[in-house]
Amino acid sequence: MAVAALSTSRLTKDYGAGRGLFDLDLVIQQQEVFGYLGPNGAGKTTTIRCVMGMIRPTSGSAHVFGIDCMRDAVEVKKRVGYLPGDIPQFGGMRGKEIVAYFGGMRGGVDPKRVTGLCDRFDLDLGRRFREYSSGNKQKLGIVLAFMHAPDLFILDEPTSGLDPLNQQEFYGLLREERERGATVFLSSHVLSEVEHVCDQVGIIRTGRLVRVADLAELHRIRFHHVELEFAEGSDVPEKALRHAEGVSDVKVDDRIVTCTVHGSFEPLLDALHGAEVTNLVSREPSLEEMFLEYYHERSGLPLLP
Amino acid sequence: MGFLYSLRLTRWGVAGFSALAFALTLLQSIAFYQVAGHTAAERAAFGRSMVQIAAQFTVLVAAPIRPDTVGGYVQWRAYSFFAIVFGIWALVSAYGAARGDEERGLVEQVLATGTARADALVVRIVGFAAGCIVAVSLAALGMLVGVYGAHESIGIDALAGASVNLLGLALCCYSLTLLVSQFAASRFATAASAVVMLGLFLLNSLSRQIDQLSSWRWLSPFRYYDLSQPLAPGGSFDVRGVEVLFGSAAVMTLGAAIAFSYRDLGSPLVRFPVATHQAVREPDRNIVWRVPILRGLYERRAGLGVWTAGVALLGVLMVILTKNIVEPLLGLTQLRPYFDVLFSGGIYPSFLGFIWFGFAQLLIAGFAIAQVARWSSEDADGRLEAVLASPISRRSVLIERAVALMIGGFVIATVSGIAVGIESHVQSIDLNQGRLAAASLLLVPVAMFFAAIGALLASLIPRATVGLLGGFAFVSYFIVQLAPIFHWPSWTLDISAFHLYGQPLTSGVDGTGLVIMVLVAAVAFVASAVMMERRDVGA
Numbered sequence: 001m002a003v004a005a006l007s008t009s010r011l012t013k014d015y016g017a018g019r020g021l022f023d024l025d026l027v028i029q030q031q032e033v034f035g036y037l038g039p040n041g042a043g044k045t046t047t048i049r050c051v052m053g054m055i056r057p058t059s060g061s062a063h064v065f066g067i068d069c070m071r072d073a074v075e076v077k078k079r080v081g082y083l084p085g086d087i088p089q090f091g092g093m094r095g096k097e098i099v100a101y102f103g104g105m106r107g108g109v110d111p112k113r114v115t116g117l118c119d120r121f122d123l124d125l126g127r128r129f130r131e132y133s134s135g136n137k138q139k140l141g142i143v144l145a146f147m148h149a150p151d152l153f154i155l156d157e158p159t160s161g162l163d164p165l166n167q168q169e170f171y172g173l174l175r176e177e178r179e180r181g182a183t184v185f186l187s188s189h190v191l192s193e194v195e196h197v198c199d200q201v202g203i204i205r206t207g208r209l210v211r212v213a214d215l216a217e218l219h220r221i222r223f224h225h226v227e228l229e230f231a232e233g234s235d236v237p238e239k240a241l242r243h244a245e246g247v248s249d250v251k252v253d254d255r256i257v258t259c260t261v262h263g264s265f266e267p268l269l270d271a272l273h274g275a276e277v278t279n280l281v282s283r284e285p286s287l288e289e290m291f292l293e294y295y296h297e298r299s300g301l302p303l304l305p
Numbered sequence: 306m307g308f309l310y311s312l313r314l315t316r317w318g319v320a321g322f323s324a325l326a327f328a329l330t331l332l333q334s335i336a337f338y339q340v341a342g343h344t345a346a347e348r349a350a351f352g353r354s355m356v357q358i359a360a361q362f363t364v365l366v367a368a369p370i371r372p373d374t375v376g377g378y379v380q381w382r383a384y385s386f387f388a389i390v391f392g393i394w395a396l397v398s399a400y401g402a403a404r405g406d407e408e409r410g411l412v413e414q415v416l417a418t419g420t421a422r423a424d425a426l427v428v429r430i431v432g433f434a435a436g437c438i439v440a441v442s443l444a445a446l447g448m449l450v451g452v453y454g455a456h457e458s459i460g461i462d463a464l465a466g467a468s469v470n471l472l473g474l475a476l477c478c479y480s481l482t483l484l485v486s487q488f489a490a491s492r493f494a495t496a497a498s499a500v501v502m503l504g505l506f507l508l509n510s511l512s513r514q515i516d517q518l519s520s521w522r523w524l525s526p527f528r529y530y531d532l533s534q535p536l537a538p539g540g541s542f543d544v545r546g547v548e549v550l551f552g553s554a555a556v557m558t559l560g561a562a563i564a565f566s567y568r569d570l571g572s573p574l575v576r577f578p579v580a581t582h583q584a585v586r587e588p589d590r591n592i593v594w595r596v597p598i599l600r601g602l603y604e605r606r607a608g609l610g611v612w613t614a615g616v617a618l619l620g621v622l623m624v625i626l627t628k629n630i631v632e633p634l635l636g637l638t639q640l641r642p643y644f645d646v647l648f649s650g651g652i653y654p655s656f657l658g659f660i661w662f663g664f665a666q667l668l669i670a671g672f673a674i675a676q677v678a679r680w681s682s683e684d685a686d687g688r689l690e691a692v693l694a695s696p697i698s699r700r701s702v703l704i705e706r707a708v709a710l711m712i713g714g715f716v717i718a719t720v721s722g723i724a725v726g727i728e729s730h731v732q733s734i735d736l737n738q739g740r741l742a743a744a745s746l747l748l749v750p751v752a753m754f755f756a757a758i759g760a761l762l763a764s765l766i767p768r769a770t771v772g773l774l775g776g777f778a779f780v781s782y783f784i785v786q787l788a789p790i791f792h793w794p795s796w797t798l799d800i801s802a803f804h805l806y807g808q809p810l811t812s813g814v815d816g817t818g819l820v821i822m823v824l825v826a827a828v829a830f831v832a833s834a835v836m837m838e839r840r841d842v843g844a
Contacts (some may be wrong), residue, residue, distance in 0.1 A: 052694060054693060054842045057844065060306075077697075080694070084690055086686035086687050087687070088688040095602065096587065096588050097604070099589070100594040104595035111587055111588055114587060119586055124584040125588065130408075215522075
C-alpha cells in the first residue's frame, strides 16, 4: 500500500486552559481530497501549522509522504504547496516580484504555469501588493501555493475573500490537481465548500477530531425539512405527527404543517395514514445547517454514537 | 476614538521615553556632582573646560550657559539631547497616527463609528501631548531626585519652564509630521517627514557655524527651543519662543486636519493618476531573485541606497565642518601646545575621528536596528511563515539575513569611507588612507554586533525586539559616557560596541576590541540559530 500523503499520530499542541489540539490521529491517502471542518478556534489552523513545522507539537508526530514534519521540514516542503489562513503582508512589492522571490527560493517553477494560474484567476502581477484587494491577495496566495505543482496541497480556508465565480474556478482547479495525482488537505468552516470537492471529511471541535466520514456517510446522517399540505376539510393528524419517531419541530398553520424528519420517513408516513395530503415537499438541509444542528443540539457529544 | 484609547496606542512610547528621560536627567545630575568637584573654584574650572569642549560642538548642540552649575550642566547634557530624542519620538508617533493606523485599517474603523476626521486627529495629538507631559514631568523628577540627593536645590519654576519648552518642541515636531504625512504616499511619509525634520534641525544647528543660514533659522522649531535655557542660572525662559512652538503646533495641526478631511484614506492629498498598463501574468524575469542573499539585498535596494547616500553625505558634511571648526582654532597660537598634547595623532584626524566616526557608529547601529525591526515585522505579518513554507531551513533564513546585512553594512561603510576620503582630499585634510579604510570597514562589525543581539532577541521575543535593542544601544552609548565618571569596572565598557570600536583613525584598529565584537556577534548569531530552530513561528 502506498505511503499516506499525510498522517498524524497523537499530535498534540497544548496552549493550556484547554486550548490547542489534542491527540489527533489522522491518515490521508494519496490522491484524496480531505476537508477539515470546524468552527473558528476549533484547532484547524493549529493542526496545519504543526504539519507545516511552523509550531512545535507538545507531543505526537506528523508525517508527509512518510517524512517527519519536524525533523525533515525542508524535505516536506519540497512536496507541499501551502496557503496560509492569513495572507502575509508584502508591502510595496509587486505581484511579479513576490512570485519571482518565492519561485527563486523554491526553484523549478514553470513560468507558464504561473501565467496559466494568473489567467485563470484574472490576477495582474504588475500591481503592488498593498494595492491589491483582499480577493486579489487571496488569488496571489493561491498562485504561490500552486505554482510549483506540488504533490500535496495544504490549504487553510482557501476560498475566503474569493467571489463566487472565482470560488467555482478554484474548485475546478482542485479537481484538476486531484486528477493530476495530487492530494489536497483543506480546512474550512463552510460545509458547502467541502461538499463541492472533498472525498473525506474530518470534523474537529475544541481541539479534538470528533468524526471522519466520507460524503456518503455524512449524507446518511442528514435530516430533512418537510412541508405537508392537507386537503380542505381533511383532519390534520397533529397528535400523531408530534408523537412520530424522528419527527420534530412540528408547526401547524391551518392546513400547512412543517416539521423536521431525522432518519427514516416510515414513522412520518405511518402518522399520515388516513389523512388526505395534497402536497409534500422535502428539502435536504445544507451541510451548514446539519453541522450547526449537531453543534447546537449535541453539545458535548460526538457526532455519531 | 476616545482619549484613553489614543493614550493606549502610545503607551509603549510613553513608557520608554519617560524612563529614558528620567534616567538621563538623574544620571547627568549625579554625574555633575561626581565630576564637577565640590568647591566653587573646582566647579569654575570644570565649567571653563566644559565651555571649551562645547565650543567645538556648537554645530550639533547649542553652547551651554553656566555649565559649572548643575542646572546649566543638565540643561546642556540632557535637555539639548532631548530635542533630538523627543523629535524622533514625535516623528514615529505622528506617522503612526497619520498613516500607520490607516495602513492597519484602524482609521477606517474609527471613522465608521461616526467620528469626524478632525476629531480623530485632534484626539491623537491630545493623547500624545498627555504622554509627553508624563515624560517631561519624569525628566524634571529625575533631575530633582539627583539634585536633592546631593543636598542642593533647583527652582521648580525653572524645571517647569524647561518641561514646557520641551513639550512645545515635541508637539511642534508631532504636528509637523502630521502635516507632511498628509501630502506623501504612505510608504514615503516617514522618510518625507524625517527629511523635513532633519533639514530643520540642521538648519538651526549649522546656522551656528554658517552665517548664510542664520537668516533662515526662524523656520526651525529647534531654534525656538534653543532660546530657552531656564535651568541655568542667568538662563532665560523665552516666552515668545515657547508661544511660537505651541502656536505653530496648533496651526500645523489645523492644516493637517483640513488636508485629512479632503484626502482619500490610504492616499496623499494630491494624487497623480495611475497610468494604465497591460496586465502582467508572468513572474519577474530578473535573475537576481534566484540568488540567495542577493535577492534580499535587491528587494531592499531602495532602502539600502538611501542609507548609503545619506551616510556618505553626512560624512562629507562632517569633513567640511571639521575643516571649518578646526582651521580657526589652529590660528590661535596659544592653543598650539594644548592641541599637541591632546591630539597626538594630528588634530584633523583626531577631530574627524571623534566627530564623524563617533556619529557613524550610531548611524550604522541604526541601520542594523532597522534591519532587525524588519526581521521582527516579518514574523508578525506572516512573511516569515511564507518563507518557511518554501524548502528552506530556519538556519538558512538566519544566515541569509546576516550575510545580507553584512553586505549592506559593507556597502554603506565603503561608500561613506570613499566619500570622506575624497572630501578630505578636497579640503586638504591629510588622512592616513589605510586607517581611514580600517575605520570605515570597522563599522561592519559594529553593525553585526547589534544585528546579532537583535537576531537573538527576535528569536526570543520578536514583538519587543526593537524596543529592547534600541534600549541596549542606548545603554551601550551611555556606558562609554558614564563608566569613567562613575568608576564602573572595565568589563562594562567591553559590552559596549561604541567602546570596542576604539579610535581607529588615530590609533589604528584595536585588535582586542575587534575580536570581542566578532566573538559576541558570532555567539549571539549561533544562539539565535538555536532559538530559531526551537521556537514557534508567528506565535
